[in-house]
Amino acid sequence: MAVQGDTRADAHGESGDRRSYTHREILKIMSGLLLALMTSMISTSVVGTALPTVVGEFNAQDQLAWVTGASLLTLTASTPLWGKLSDLFGRKWMFQLSLLVFIAGSILAGMSQSVGMLVFARALQGVGTGGISALTQVILGDVVMPRERGRYSGYIGVVFGVSTVGGPLLGGFIVDAPLLGWRWTFYMCVPFAVAAFAVVQRMLRYEYEARDARIDWWGAFAITGCASAVMVLLSFGGHEFAWNSGWTYALGGAAVLLLAFAVLVERHVAEPILPPRLFRDRTFVLAGGASLLVGLALYGAMTYLPQYFQIVKGMSPTMSGVMTIPLVLSLLLSAVTSGRVVVRTGRWKVFPVAGLLLICAGSALLSLMRPDSSGWMIGFDIALLGTGFGFSMQMLILAAQNAAQRRDMAVATSGVSFFRNLGGAVGVAALGAILTNRVEGEIAAMLAAARLRVPQGAHDLALGTPEAVRELSPALQHVVVESFTHAMQSVFLACVPLAAVGFFAVVYLRELPLRSAGGGTADAG
Structure with a gap:
């Protein structure tokens, strides 16, 4: 960073040099970042309510998991790479490059003529x-000291929540609109991304001095390869191939070997993507682990709640989006409130602790959902979950940024984001496996007990197309709805112990005082 002003050392003995930005200047910078972040996050969630229609048009119900997992997989694998590339080539240029890649992927997705082309476009x-989400946090860390960061990180939490939860509502409206259709769930992102590019070009004017260093290509290969192998295994194990099969052992073995290779490479290269010294920092390890579990619960809830509303409750795509509004509002309120309290008091640990407890409680209550559960009760349970997400997501990133040395701020930020995205990707795959296996088992058992005959392909239709469930006979419809309800209960029940592990991780976080513009801070001890 090219700087002016204070040159005192911070708590880690590094140069604390950085230019001081006014609140108005920071808001200008944030305007472009938040617009880009909202656009990219909406693209991840907006297609959820459109997927049954999309794969139905391509006659590819059995490949729905590929369409869902492609973007999560590449988002997860690329997140740490963008942080390192921004260290080498500058924040602004890498941020704009990530926007261009996103625009290209959105246009290709809307133009897709086959499921293979759609999967490739979603991966792009x-x-x-991955670049937009990681670099938003990195740039915020560059221009705002940790003590003041809560005020602005709350805005990111709001954008993340509104995008993640408002996406299904928007997607349902687009799919239901007669003059639009599912392709516009991809096209609608393009003008907003172009506008974000223009705003970033105009507003993002802080100085950053790129470093002359080498890119860790072998580390990139090992980290992305390991994440990809795990994702493919969890996405398709037990469905496309048996768990006890050559594919399972090959992918599992590849993941282990690539992980070992990544550790070896990162210990010896000059500019590692994830420096091993980060994993000697207790705050980074605990914050990253807790973020992984928060991501699992968040993406799991947002992927499978719309299916509950559409299949079990028989709602339209638009109404299933409306039902997620309590999550939006609670996440928005809790993110803003926690950010402002941190700015005033400098105390942050209470929020992730309370947040993980609320995620545990919300998941446990959602595991009790029935076909006749009232909308008010479901809304309350979802609001608990949203409040937990709002309290925890940004505070875990803030904790890692505050504990990291200045030179590691970008990689620490993208590292925690990587673990949250990895949790989301793994969660969608693993919870999807639980859902599919439980539904198939329940349907088979209930059909055998009732001695019902099933039309050809009815099982696949029940899992992939809500409209098909409503067209079944009352007896078959009862079987599908009850089976799906039991499966959804298992999905949310599985989140409870995982969120409990996250709770114990944040309990053991040290509450280091937040650095402020006035200089360093004492060690928490």
């Missing part, structure tokens, strides 16, 4: 989204 979208 994910690469761009």
Whole structure:
């Protein structure tokens, strides 16, 4: 960073040099970042309510998991790479490059003529989204000291929540609109991304001095390869191939070997993507682990709640989006409130602790959902979950940024984001496996007990197309709805112990005082 002003050392013995920005200047910078972040996050969630229609048009119900997982996989794998590239080539240029990649992926997705082309386009979208989400946090860390960061990180939490939860509502409206259709769930992102590019070009004017260093290509290969192998295994194990099969052992073995290779490479290269010294920092390890579990619960809830509303409750795509509004509002309120309290008091640990407790409680209550559960009760349960997400997501990133040395701020930020995205990707895959296996088992058992005959392909239709469920006979419809309800209960029940592990991780975080513009801070001890 090219700087002016204070040159005192911070708590880690590094130069604390950085230019001081006014609140108005920071808001200008944030305007472009938030617009880009909202656009990319909406693209991840907006297609959820459109997927049954999309794969139905391509006659590819059995490949729905590929369309869902492609963007999450590349988003997860690329997140740490963007942080390192921004260290080498500058924040602004890498941020704009990620926007261009996202725009290209969105256009290709809307133009798709086959499921293979759509999967490729979604993967390209994910690469761009990984850069946008990671670099938004990195740039915020560059221009705002940790003590003041809560005020602005609350805005990011709001954007993340509104995008993640408002996406299904928007997607349902687009799919239901007679003059639009599912392709516009991809096209609608393009003008907003172009506008974000223009705003970033105009507003993002802080100085950053790029470093002359080498890119860790072997580390990039090992980290992305390991994440990809795990994702493919969890996405398709037990469905496309048996768990006890050559594919399972090959992918599992590849993941282990690539992980070992990544550790070896990162210990010896000059500019590692994820420096091993980060994993000697207790705050980074605990914050990253808790973020992984928060991401699992968040993406799991947002992927499978619309299916509950559409299949079990028989709602339209638009109404299933409306039902997620309590999550939006609670996440928005809790993110803003926690950010402002941190700015005033400098105390942050209470929020992730309370947040993980609320995620545990919300998941446990959602595991009790029935076909006749009232909308008010479901809304309350979802609001608990949203409040937990709002309290925890940005505070975990803030904790890692505050504990990291200045030179590691970008990689620490993108590292925690990587673990949250990895949790989301793994969660969607693993919870999807639970859902599919439980539904198939329940349907088979209930059909055998009732001695019902099933039309050809009825099982696949029940899992992939809500409209098909409503067209079944009352007896078959009862079987599908009850089976799906039991499966959804298992999905949310599985989130409870995982969120409990996250709770114990944040309990053991040290509450280091937040650095402020006035200089360093004492060690928490």
